[in-house]
Amino acid sequence: MEQKFSYEVLNNYSKLAERTRPALCERDSLLNAVMGLSGEAGEILEHVKKGLFQGHSIDKGKLVEELGDVVWYVDYLRAVLSVEWAGVLEGNVKKLEKRYPERVFVAVRSVDRGSIGDSF
Numbered sequence: 001m002e003q004k005f006s007y008e009v010l011n012n013y014s015k016l017a018e019r020t021r022p023a024l025c026e027r028d029s030l031l032n033a034v035m036g037l038s039g040e041a042g043e044i045l046e047h048v049k050k051g052l053f054q055g056h057s058i059d060k061g062k063l064v065e066e067l068g069d070v071v072w073y074v075d076y077l078r079a080v081l082s083v084e085w086a087g088v089l090e091g092n093v094k095k096l097e098k099r100y101p102e103r104v105f106v107a108v109r110s111v112d113r114g115s116i117g118d119s120f
């Protein structure tokens with residue numbers, strides 16, 4: 001696969017984040033990563049929900065902090081799956097290029113994924 005991006009920042013982040021991961025077996029690491037990722041995404045959702053429906057202010061700094069937590073768990077899951085950042089990101093770009101060959105969002109392609117053999 002041709003490398004489209006520089007992964008230096010992400011790889012440096014991964015080296016730092018790796019030190020803060022718990023030492024668990026593979027099964028528990030997978031569970032911890034996916035549960036944590038969901039939990040952190042839920043924290044973002046909760047913050048925005050409270051901002052929109054319960055009179056709280058939406059704090060961009062809080063969202064950025066939680067986004068960092070999401071990234072930590074994404075990196076953790078990436079490591080558990082033994083895949084490099086290039087495999088994750090370039091695979092995603094390849095999927096998007098297939099779905100949106102015009103390189104712009106087209107709603108009908110988002111809805112009708114079956115016709116291009118893309119079930120995700």
Ligand SMILES: [Mg+2]
Pocket residue numbers: 040043065066069
């Ligand atoms: Mg958090």
